[in-house]
Amino acid sequence: MFGKPKKQVVGCDVGSSAIKIVELKPLKSGEFQLLHAAIADLSPEAIVDGAIMDSSLVVEALSRLIAENNIKNANFGGSLSGHSVIIKKIQLPSMTDAELAESIQWEAEQYIPFDINDVNLDYVVLESDAGDSMDVLLVAVKKDRIADYTSVIVQAGKDPVLVDVDVFALQNAFEANYDVDPETIALVNIGASVMNINVLYHGTSIFWRDVAFGGNQYTEAIQRELSLSRDDAERLKLGERVGENTLQQVLGVLNSVSEDLTAELQKTIDFFVATSSVDHIDRVVLAGGSAQILNLDEVLRERFQVAVEVMNPFRNIRYSESDFDPEWINRHAPAMAVAVGLAVRRVGE
Ligand SMILES: Nc1ncnc2c1ncn2[C@@H]1O[C@H](COP(=O)(O)OP(=O)(O)OP(=O)(O)O)[C@@H](O)[C@H]1O
Ligand SMILES: [Mg+2]
Secondary structure, eight states, rough: OOOOOBOOOOEEEESEEEEEEEEEOOOOOSEEEEEEEEEEETTTTTTTTTTTOOOHHHHHHHHHHHHHOOOOOEEEEEEEEEEGGGEEEEEEOOOOOHHHHHHHHHHHHTTTTGGGGEEEEEEEEOOOOSSSEEEEEEEEEEHHHHHHHHHHHHTTTTTTEEEHHHHHHHHHHHHHHHHSSSSSEEEEEEESSSEEEEEEETTTEEEEESSSOOOHHHHHHHHHHHHHHHHHHHHHHOOOBTTTOGGGGGGGHHHHHHHHHHHHHHHHHHHHHHHOOOOOOEEEEEESSSSSSEEEEEEEEHHHHHEEEOOTTTTTTOTTTTSSSSSHHHHTGGGGGHHHHTTTTTTTT
């Protein structure tokens, strides 16, 4: 109520194939207006396995995005996923907030496969009214990985005010655009190297997993099939004609990789079902650039026998068609989900 209004964060999703930036402005109506949405491709050697291998490439691409889009807001929010992120729900004896704050470091040690001094730890109490125990959500992120990602933001002249995790940003993007649903929904963000999975049950997130599978597998399969360079295979995958080759010719290759992706997702969902009280998924909502792989939704639909749709993270976000080309927005929307999920946040929240 008092003090300065909290500042909106610029969502800055540094993925292994592209940097996505989104800036939103909250309206009095409670809706958001789009101020900026932009993408810059990264060369495949810039980020490998989630690690920034060539930070100058990333800084250069990010600086260019900021300059070209004239982004004035200095408050940037980034996001991480993959091996350097551990998310766990743990059960602890009931205790006060102060007791929890004191003991969480020690409790967490048993659940984190890294040296506890090497991670940044965050936690939130999920349910504390269940008698003598309580559920706590534990999020641990490797400090060196955070430092690498915040450092490129600093080098691009901005202030990294928050670091989120892809699965939670994905959920924020979904919640900003879709009504709470009593169903069990698997949000699946399929990028270039990782797929992030977040299962919502009655609107509450109950399962998280990152799986090393994504668009690169499609590109590599096309490369092998047609003996193309990586760049040519990538262009073909995105629908461009490459010499005599067209996307139609590699549909079989795409489908076979989609079968592999589906099998990976099946394993994860089987594990989720085996370890939770929920026995099935009602709906799959895809995001990430690779959500647009031709026929992937159909392959998933067939295997899981559930509704499969592609998330539109701009569904509830207002923009004027003179500022943003709707065709551009629609084409890039799935890949922007994490950036939108970061951009709905405010500094200090
Ligand atoms: N229209 C499309 N059809 C098929 N694939 C696409 C399309 N658009 C983008 N992709 C693929 O999506 C991937 C990029 O998606 P996204 O931007 O979500 O990944 P990322 O965040 O860079 O990667 P990661 O999170 O895995 O590090 C690339 O593999 C790209 O080839
Ligand atoms: Mg990504």
